[in-house]
Amino acid sequence: MINQKDNIETEEKVLEAARDIFQKKGFFGARMDEIANKAGVNKALLHYYFRSKEKLFDKIFQEALGEFIHKVVGVLNGDLPLDVKIYRTVDMYSNMLSHNKDLPLFVLSTLQENPDLMIRMIKSTQGEFLPNLSRQLQDENLAGNITKISTHEFFINLVSLTIFPFLVQPVMMGAFNLEEEDFKQMINERRRKVPKMIIEILRP
Amino acid sequence: MINQKDNIETEEKVLEAARDIFQKKGFFGARMDEIANKAGVNKALLHYYFRSKEKLFDKIFQEALGEFIHKVVGVLNGDLPLDVKIYRTVDMYSNMLSHNKDLPLFVLSTLQENPDLMIRMIKSTQGEFLPNLSRQLQDENLAGNITKISTHEFFINLVSLTIFPFLVQPVMMGAFNLEEEDFKQMINERRRKVPKMIIEILRP
DNA sequence: GTCTATAAAGGGATAGAC
DNA sequence: GTCTATCCCTTTATAGAC
Numbered sequence: 477m478i479n480q481k482d483n484i485e486t487e488e489k490v491l492e493a494a495r496d497i498f499q500k501k502g503f504f505g506a507r508m509d510e511i512a513n514k515a516g517v518n519k520a521l522l523h524y525y526f527r528s529k530e531k532l533f534d535k536i537f538q539e540a541l542g543e544f545i546h547k548v549v550g551v552l553n554g555d556l557p558l559d560v561k562i563y564r565t566v567d568m569y570s571n572m573l574s575h576n577k578d579l580p581l582f583v584l585s586t587l588q589e590n591p592d593l594m595i596r597m598i599k600s601t602q603g604e605f606l607p608n609l610s611r612q613l614q615d616e617n618l619a620g621n622i623t624k625i626s627t628h629e630f631f632i633n634l635v636s637l638t639i640f641p642f643l644v645q646p647v648m649m650g651a652f653n654l655e656e657e658d659f660k661q662m663i664n665e666r667r668r669k670v671p672k673m674i675i676e677i678l679r680p
Numbered sequence: 681m682i683n684q685k686d687n688i689e690t691e692e693k694v695l696e697a698a699r700d701i702f703q704k705k706g707f708f709g710a711r712m713d714e715i716a717n718k719a720g721v722n723k724a725l726l727h728y729y730f731r732s733k734e735k736l737f738d739k740i741f742q743e744a745l746g747e748f749i750h751k752v753v754g755v756l757n758g759d760l761p762l763d764v765k766i767y768r769t770v771d772m773y774s775n776m777l778s779h780n781k782d783l784p785l786f787v788l789s790t791l792q793e794n795p796d797l798m799i800r801m802i803k804s805t806q807g808e809f810l811p812n813l814s815r816q817l818q819d820e821n822l823a824g825n826i827t828k829i830s831t832h833e834f835f836i837n838l839v840s841l842t843i844f845p846f847l848v849q850p851v852m853m854g855a856f857n858l859e860e861e862d863f864k865q866m867i868n869e870r871r872r873k874v875p876k877m878i879i880e881i882l883r884p
Numbered sequence: 885g886t887c888t889a890t891a892a893a894g895g896g897a898t899a900g901a902c
Numbered sequence: 903g904t905c906t907a908t909c910c911c912t913t914t915a916t917a918g919a920c
Contacts, residue, residue, distance in 0.1 A: 483903070501793070504708035508896060518905055523897060525903095581785075581792055587850045588785055589705070594854035605855045628856040629866070633877070636844035641836050643847070646791045650798030651809045652832040662833070673837070677877050687885070712914065722887055727915060729885095 489515045499578040553608045562671045573642045622678040637670045693719045703782040757812045766875045777846045826882040841874045
């Protein structure tokens with residue numbers, strides 16, 4: 477009973493370590509030993525808490541994908557004006573990825589190997605993916621404010637310009653001789669520039 | 681002596697299989713057995729030709745990264761008009777990735793784990809990365825034809841809108857209920873639309 | 885060059901003591 | 903709950919026959 481507090485702390489420590497290692501190295505690159513060491517516990521404890529490597533990985537991945545999806549749904553499917561949604565989406569992803577550089581590649585790699593994980597997660601939010609946004613894009617088009625565009629095209633343009641720079645950070649730094657600081661500055665400038673580009677693209 | 685032709689064919693068979701498996705599963709996910717089976721030869725032969733898993737992987741990766749870089753340099757650093765370069769870059773990458781879906785994630789994942797691989801490759805092409813493009817962007821700006829933009833910003837916008845859609849194909853298909861055919865059509869439309877967007881963004 | 889057989893190491897999982 | 907010791911399967915790599 478005295479140890480119940482310890483349990484939770486230990487379990488959370490393990491999850492934190494697992495997050496870090498799995499996101500950096502993927503399922504096959506990660507080692508249970510490494511996770512245990514990083515968490516400051518013994519390898520056997522991982523199995524005590526999570527039974528198997530696979531189950532531990534699943535937990536980490538669901539969490540990561542969920543964050544990715546729910547955050548963007550929260551913004552894009554709300555009822556703010558379109559331009560505000562655009563600014564907030566860029567800002568939200570920029571913040572998230574600045575603090576967690578390995579996240580996007582981790583999620584995309586895992587989904588590529590196992591695409592039905594995505595379908596399972598979306599199906600749980602039954603129906604259309606971003607219904608409010610879809611309606612908004614149609615309405616704004618009918619009102620003559622923006623050009624005609626499908627929801628998935630709008631979405632892909634927005635997230636491409638926002639997320640892809642993080643994926644190619646090593647490429648950019650190597651190719652254009654940028655320092656860490658230059659890259660950060662570029663990302664910060666893009667919080668302003670990307671929305672402007674998206675709005676430019678939407679002009680009727 | 682009679683077997684010399686066979687050697688080359690065998691080696692190429694192995695490389696082809698290795699390309700496929702490594703690009704799908706990454707270094708740690710790939711199994712030498714699987715590559716051998718796919719190539720229709722014995723596992724021991726892989727070591728005979730390439731000595732170790734790591735050396736075989738390196739060969740595949742260098743090849744992949746090289747193709748990625750040299751092709752885009754060939755277009756963007758040539759001396760075509762800017763708008764033609766934009767169209768050709770989008771077209772070139774769209775073709776390349778339509779026939780090789782696993783390539784971008786493979787290259788990006790490997791570079792994330794080992795960023796100096798990029799630096800090594802770029803350094804071999806000494807000096808600035810895309811010097812002609814840089815000059816062209818400056819000249820066009822001075823002539824009042826385009827807005828002021830750095831080479832790496834131009835580059836990142838262009839490749840983001842072109843490559844990222846391939847990376848999120850499983851996401852898009854799951855989230856927006858698209859079929860393989862819908863996705864292909866979207867990619868084809870983007871050959872026209874992405875250059876228009878980039879040119880729009882460049883307007884002074 | 886290509887194969888079979890096997891060595892050698894790695895790593896996930898469990899038993900059992902505390 | 904947490905640890906040590908160990909099991910055992912998988913996988914890379916090599917030896918040696920053909």
